[in-house]
Amino acid sequence: MFKLAYRNLNKLVVGLAFFCLFFQVAADLLLPTITADIVNIGIVKHDIPYIWHTGFAMLVISLLGIVGAVCNQLLAATSSQKLGVKLRSFMFRKITRMANGDFEKLGQASLITRTTNDVVQMQNATYSMLRMMVRSPMMLFGASIMAYFKSPRLTLVFLATMPVLALLVVLIMKKSVPLFRKIQALTDQINLVFREGLTGVRVIRAFNQDDFEQKRFKTANSNLTGNAISAYVTTSLMSPAMTLIISASNIAIVWFGAHLIAGNMMPVGNLLSFITYATQMLFAFMQLSMIFVVVPRAQASAQRIQEVLDVKDTINDPKNPRVLQKIIDLSFAHVDFSYSDSSKKVLEDISFQIHAGQTLAIIGGTGSGKTSLINFIPRLFDTSAGQVLLNGIDIRDFLQSDLHRRISFTSQQSFLFQGTVRSNLKYGDPNASDQQMMKALDIAQASHFVEEQGGLDAPVEQGGHNFSGGQIQRLSIARAVVKQADIYIFDDTFSALDFKTDANLRKALAKDKQIQKAIKIIVAQRVSTVADADQILVLESGRISAIGKHAELMQRSAVYKEIVNSQLHKKDSLTQIKGQAYA
Ligand SMILES: Nc1ncnc2c1ncn2[C@@H]1O[C@H](COP(=O)(O)OP(=O)(O)OP(=O)(O)O)[C@@H](O)[C@H]1O
The missing domain is CATH 1.20.1560.10 (ABC transporter type 1, transmembrane domain)
Incomplete structure (x- = not known):
């Protein structure tokens, strides 16, 4: 004392x-x-x-x-x-x-x-x-x-x-x-x-x-x-x-x-x-x-x-940081990971590469390691083995502040801060104009209910309790979209949305010029959410079961096919689901 x-x-x-x-x-x-x-x-x-x-x-x-x-x-x-x-x-x-x-x-x-x-x-x-x-x-x-x-x-x-x-x-x-x-x-x-x-x-x-x-x-x-x-x-x-x-x-x-x-x-x-x-x-x-x-x-x-x-900072900045230029390439090289309190590997030998302008979707059962995997990108955790590389350089060589500036992350548990819609969106970009914020709300399919509640100055109560679960999720997406980032990560963010809103939201995201040029990583449970991705990574018990486009995976991945089939009604086809979603 x-x-x-x-x-x-x-x-x-x-x-x-x-x-x-x-x-x-x-x-x-x-x-x-x-x-x-x-x-x-x-x-x-x-x-x-x-x-x-x-x-x-x-x-x-x-x-x-x-x-x-x-x-x-x-x-x-x-x-x-x-x-x-x-x-x-x-x-x-x-x-x-x-x-x-x-x-x-x-x-x-x-x-x-x-x-x-x-x-x-x-x-x-x-x-x-x-x-x-x-x-x-x-x-x-x-x-x-x-x-x-x-x-x-x-x-x-x-x-x-x-x-x-x-x-x-x-x-x-x-x-x-x-x-x-x-x-x-x-x-x-x-x-x-x-x-x-x-x-x-x-x-x-x-x-x-x-x-x-x-x-x-x-x-x-x-x-x-x-x-x-x-x-x-x-x-x-x-x-x-x-x-x-x-x-x-x-x-x-x-x-x-x-x-x-x-x-x-x-x-x-x-x-x-x-x-x-x-x-x-x-x-x-x-x-x-x-x-x-x-x-x-x-x-x-x-x-x-x-x-x-005395708790030691386990995620530290490097002594001689590299300058992080615009991210045009993200890759994982033989990544393993275990949580500190367990010796069990939650992720094992994860390798993939994704370029600017592309979308990577990650799909897999509950507890297969999807969230753990994307947590490495903003360095919420560091890998136990292997590397995460940005533009071919180890992520640990960059300052965390530089990294966070270039990454927009929406977590599984959406969270809003007490204040207004505006103050929440400004978390994404403190200098965002009203026009930019309105555009982000449009993309996130949130402008309709935000306008009903009083526009950008609509109050947000503690924990966002004056909004529904789906609305909170859409506002969190809008906050992520306001940010001009090189990588956008959505961790199961679309799950609380109905099929139609989910589809419209992804369509709007795909149309946005800034987002088009960025790397998009979408974790999802629904096949309809991931089917259009450039690469779909299928995780099974912490390992990559398959990776490829939807059509390829339907040919060669039994796990993916099983996921697809489990989500199709007997007489439905995936095209029907997609069609229904985009309607
Ligand atoms: N903080 C933690 N400490 C220890 N183990 C954890 C921790 N977080 C997750 N795990 C374990 O790691 C494994 C992968 O969890 P993770 O959250 O990455 O899975 P997920 O695929 O995102 O699951 P879901 O689809 O349910 O969100 C699970 O077995 C889980 O029990």
Whole structure:
């Protein structure tokens, strides 16, 4: 925790905060002694001018102390808040660039807790650290010395309470620290259940599983609550127990002090200041013990934050990148791939080549590796073996930013951002004109419903929930089309479209001059979607079963023929399906 905070805090501001603290501590330590002097000299000896002078000095010291305290508090608050801002943005950047495997390993719910709740723990601990972690030991040490000078004998009385206090702190910490550490993991769990409940609300209702989910949430909720109550109840014992000890020690100090005063062994003012120092010591001790509770909890949070920040970037840019010219050729050479958490090859010996102006369609059964294959092109994953080449050069020799600039990718799970149709389309090209956006909507067969909803400024709710599944998909296609790219990839993007819209959309794509010149890669399940492609790649269990044009494959690929037949009604022919689609 200290390392993480140290690396990300402004050292100058921290130094300044401690400097201000020095004034506060000095004032706190000096004032009881001055009070004692006022009593011993001013009141007992009736020295009124002394009372005035010393009173004025007290006022100045108090003011300095207050200024020091306020400045320290301000600096501590701003530093800890800025630390939070820094950590949150580092984590967000890391998460948005994280390889899919790491993202899945950490889990969405936990990543949210780490970016929010854990960062807050770090902020709180840093604030306490800048306020109390230095002040409390300084006060403890300073007040002990000052108390010793006031009365060494009374100091012994006070010291007798220390072992009792230490025992109390150890017992409370032993019970509460593990409970505080557990809070973070339980918060992860409640976030997970809550997220699933929100995103899967329709499934829950459709399967009538409300009661089951309610119970699941209730368990997660009560686990967290029970744990937090135990942790806070345990630490809340600290304050009354310490107050009891402080009061008992004060009684003992007054009792012994009264004897010392009666025996002329100590002036009365010293007893007053001694009691103040004893109280200061005990409060400093109490604050210090509270820090011992805050720090382990923040340490657990720091560890969880560090885990995110330490995730290695598995997809890196080259040291000496090549310049990526217009892409005229894409090829795979003996590509193998396994996901990091499994040794099983998801793709094996994939080789093909496609040129600018051509369309490659990829077809195959569920789980045959279609999505995995196209993920290499924008480098969402790197191959385990073999190469992906652009214009004959390994894709890993180019900067990812250059690569992404030249590739337009529409993923299987269409996603829209909250905003407007315009703001979503501008993701494709921030400089796109209204005319370009309208054209993209036309190609994606989306202009009709977008106009009905208010045109380019039509609002898009969170996750695009004010649009249907097919409409979201068409808007995602429009976003991809707005981009002037060299390669367009559509990962099963046409599946939610009806036959007619699918056919019209592909016809419009084929007519567009920019898209005509580009490489198009279409992953699809429907034969009608892929039949016109220049090359159809048939994937079967991660291997290329066949590659060629529709007519060729019908002749020589049993797998392709089987797919075609499975989609034809008895009396249909493919030409009929195509005819129906283009109607
Ligand atoms: N993140 C992952 N970690 C581990 N295995 C994965 C991961 N993603 C996919 N797989 C596995 O890789 C194989 C290929 O998956 P992929 O998503 O590429 O298939 P697909 O052909 O696109 O399937 P679909 O048509 O259902 O979308 C499957 O067996 C799947 O279980």
